[in-house]
Amino acid sequence: MQKINYITENFGKYDVFSIDSYMNIGGFQSLQKAIDMEGEDIAAVLSDAGIKGRGGAEYPMGRKWSQARAVKRPHHCVICNADEGETCTFKDRELITNDPFNLIEAMVIAGWAVNAEDGYIYMRAEYSHLRPRLINAIKQAKERGFLGKNILGTGWDYDVHLYSGAGAYVCGEGTALIRSIEGKAGRPRMKPPFMKQSGLFARPTCINNVESLSIVPHLLHDAVPYMQAGTKESIGTKMVSVGGNVNKPGVYEVPFGITVRDIVYGLAGGIQEDHKIRLIQFGGASGKISDDRILDISYSYEDFAKNNLIIGSGSILVIDERTSVIDFLRYTQDFFLHESCGQCTPCREGNRHIRIFLEKIKNGTYTDEDIQTMKTFARVMPMSSLCGLGETAQNALKSAFDVFPEVFASKTQTEAVG
Amino acid sequence: MEEKITLKINGMPVEVKKGTKILEAAKVLHIDIPHLCYHPDQRVKARCRICSVEVVGKKRLLAACATECWDGMEVFTDTKVVRDTQRGILQLIMADHEENCLTCPRNGNCVLQHLCSRFNVLRPNLTHVAESIPVKTTNPSLVHDPEKCVKCGRCIRVCKDVQGIEAIGFAGRSTGLKVTTPYEEEFNKTDCVLCGQCTVVCPVGALVEKDDTDRVLDAIFDPDKTVIVQTAPSVRVALGDAFGLPDGSIVTKKMVSALRMIGFDKVFDTNYGADLTITEEAGELIDRLKNNKTMPMTTSCCPAWVNFMEKHYPDKIAHLSTTKSPMAIFSAIAKTQYAKQENIASKNVFSVAIMPCIAKKYEAKRQELTQNGLFDTDAVITTRGLIKLIKYIGIDFNNLPESEFDNPMGESTGAGAIFGATGGVMEAALRTAYEWMTDKPMPTLEYTPVRGFEGIKEAQVEIGGHNLKIAVVHTLKNAALIMDKLRDGKCDYDFIEVMACPGGCVGGGGQPVTTTFAATKERIKALYTIDRSSKLRKSHENPYLKKLYAEFLEAPGSETAHKLLHTHYHAREKEFDFSK
């Protein structure tokens, strides 16, 4: 089994409340390197490493930074998305818990690279117990001149602000997140205008996930181990959060290309009481599902795409045979029904009716027409919803149509056979 | 030069300005893409998603109301997936909608109803999930029926972006999303000033005015009552909308005939009251100027503006002119001098006002506007209410013969007519004040600096050695800017005209639901046309008014005039008062 500590290299190596301790293991040296570089070159390092955003949307990170830099409007800002609302995703929590200074260093590098004046960390309310360590890290970094005025003698001013979410999954969506920081309810708005043009307080905004950012200092320090890990098309490593019916749920850093089996049965210790796997969902509640045929596929962007799956946030939720497919879908639907912001019709109403249809299927009280109607809405809703939540809410259901067609079999058919 | 681009919609090429949205481009081709949250005068919301259309090269559908066209774009509005989506969204809405169209105030002019009929939405295969929510009806103006709400947010936009009040907003999320006042309070208890703009933009029957048409018909059927009606200047230039006439059509004389056919005993004109208001208000202005009383003076004919002052700037109510509004002045005279002259007991005069406004319904219920326990104005009907009455009577409005107002209170001047437009009260008041202060008529009667659609207009008028600084404001968002200046002591105007609704009463909260800024502008033009074609254009020249003063009121500002034609204001009670 491959074990790797690249992003997690600093875990347990320093006192997370002490900047000295962090600097003793080489902290802020990457920032020193960064300020001798052009932002474009920093973006190029990210592009060379092929980093795709780790928040879920998988947008190429180097390209994002380079586009952000190119926006000529003033008062750029950088946002770190620490809302981590996807179910069974808790890798960002581990990164903030074990390596807060690295994240602050990354925020400064990001600010430098895109020419920003302010950085914002938006952290979900559920992680409020981690606030003190981030507040402390920001304070100490400021005392050492890594934040504030004239950073490292460059004449560049930059600050990082910590904002708290308040329990709303949709606030992980970029435009909802900025509304939340702006002091409003976090309902997404339509794009364009795009964030890079007009985001937080109408300023050009570059938003990245905690993990995406956390890679940056390591990469600037020494990219070689990262470049050597992974596959040709999925370079490097990924933090995965494994949960559900596994024996050792937790966060693991894995090189791309490892098999799913190695993650589930190796790192996560296999299934509770040796039950059989019913299904695995990748990428959180908005992710797609597969049955155990996925076990011997390599965990990489390319092989997942071939299997109609997404890596997304890197969550791996393993459900064993004790839970039925339809129950799993009901639970997932409950999540979206609770978390939809409610402003657009297809998502607000669609979630509710799909939930009703799933209930009917569970109770066996459905008709063939119900299945047809449900399929229509499962198609129409993602096509027309305003934001990514509505767009992805039916991913699990739609993949279930393909993977477990028998669950949705026509009633007349079922009766004829059985 | 504006950049032009060419796109294709359903295969048909169309050239539009860069920046045009798909929905607007389709209009050029006479294709009506269904829409609910879109409103031509509002910022994009892109929320209802019913305008979703297919664009070649895009994986998902795009919202036509929000997506700018690009050169070479290819749009399809009629494919299967578009139909499934648009119809699906209608079905979703209907599954959460109270199903009582037949008894809905918007029956017949509801956007949702039209769309359902257009898409042939039959009873869908969806569980009916609507919950019954109580209707809020306890104030005199506004009715809120949340069960009919489609959450398009148009009302929220107008309340915030136009009026700056934010009395209603979204609350909750997912299926619990509501459009509501904070803590679901009754409107009158909130920041709401009852301007009614939300009832104009609501596409369905969720926000409507309180209906008083039945009360009026009851009075008409009551043999003891003499039912008189007054019609505000803005009604005559908006009523035609409902009968397919172009925006800003002047239908005064047909309207008068229609009112007679509905059964009103006398058909009078609010413009007569407006002339009286001007005369008193001009007198008050001169008095305040000469005797160093509270300045600046602001107009007080707009009831939503008065509500706004009482609720939001109670410390500044001394600035409000004490002169009653044209409606209130008219009714006060009707119940006294007119009743006496016609030998009818005051209690048997039933005074109805047709207004472009729902705040007037609240005004009519003010304790200050009663005499001997009787309301001066017995019922207020909006333009929309009048349309309903006309339809009920079954009149073919466009083919009605024309007829004239009754006298004496049907006589008015052009100055009274322009009351309905932003700047009109100011212009009318100047015409009179100028003449009284200088003994000369104003050099140009048509005082253009106060005309037009800008939010705040300022000017200085030289009057008899006085350099009068004036401001004309419409929408309460703009009014708040001026009032904040006043609070900060940075407001050096002498006279301020405020109308709460965009464009003035012509854009009022009781106007037809087809009202837009574009229509409002046409109505304003129409009012100026009426003024220009009037024989008399200065309020104090109204002959019946002169007679009234001579025989009954003595002079502007006299004791009788004060008792009948002036009022007072009071700060509103707050639910939580932290100043104690």
Added chain:
Amino acid sequence: MIEDSSKFEITDELKSKIEKILDNHYHDFTQIVGILLDVQDEIPQHYIPKAAAFYIAEKLPLKLSVIYDCITFYDALNEEPRGRYPIEICDSVACKVNDNDFLLGSLKELLGIDFGTVTYDGRFTIEKVSCFGACDRAPAVRINKTVYGPLKTKEQVRKLLEQFV
């Protein structure tokens, strides 16, 4: 029963606490979400009384409707009073497949309450919440910002509750 929130009266002490919170947020109305979270922390029943919302609206250039929207939109903000130790039980799939039903049953049984009711001493309420990011400790609960889990036996639940006596 949970006490009636409309009866809540704002004391001078609370007023000055709110003032202090506003100071900490530089009276910046864009920080309303943080302000409300802080105010809620000051109230023993972990909610935002209506009077407090009105008070904040008066102190900031912010309309009450925006504050009300925030209170009703965000799960972490509460309109109604809760127990002094509100027990939030995670209802995400990861917890569900780890038998959070059993955990919920144990809680209800031991406390003798259901959703929407409070224990006789005002100490506990039980609330279902979306995933709070502790799936590695499923099934889990969260009480005043601290996560407890996995809670697989009634004995573990009993021990946990005893901490709050």
